[in-house]
Amino acid sequence: MESTVKLHSLKVVELKSYAFALLFVAGNIILPQVSHLVPMGGMMLLPIYFFTLIAAYKYGFFTGLLTAVASPIINHALFGMPAAEMLPILLIKSGLLATAAAYMAQRTKEIKLQNLLLVILFYQGVGMVAEFALTGSFVAAMQDIRLGFPGMLLQLFGGYFCLKAISKW
DSSP: OOOOOOOOOOTTTTTHHHHHHHHHHHHHHHHHHHHHHHHTHHHOOOOOGGHHHHHHHOOHHHHHHHHHHHHHHHHHHHOSSSSSGGHHHHHHHHHHHHHHHHHHHOOOHHHHHHHHHHHHHHHHHHHHHHHHHHOOOHHHHHHHHOOOOHHHHHHIIIIIHEEEEEOOO
């Protein structure tokens, strides 16, 4: 029997939207810093997307999008990572992730691995096309698939377990 799941769609006017986004942005700042302690950790673990997935799925489009936009910009301002030339594609992929996660949560109202898998496949697939269009490089567009597969698994399973853990809140 499926347990009760509380998914929220916080609005622009709600202070909670900004408070939760701030928490998730902090997570998207800390996790990449920890990941970069491992050689190529950022490229392999795709850490800047993790809390965007959680924010958008649990708290809705606005909180997710705020997390998606603020995280790469603040990381770049504080640490120079991601590099300036990577910001546009990271913002596109993060925005796609927030949109897909919020849509899936709103549509299904449940946390399932296959739902998260579809979200990840969507943002990565459309994101690859966008990256190819921006860079003209097929190799660059395929990088998240070639190197970031562990990160996608982290998003899938780690995201699932995190969402399940906070599902009653």
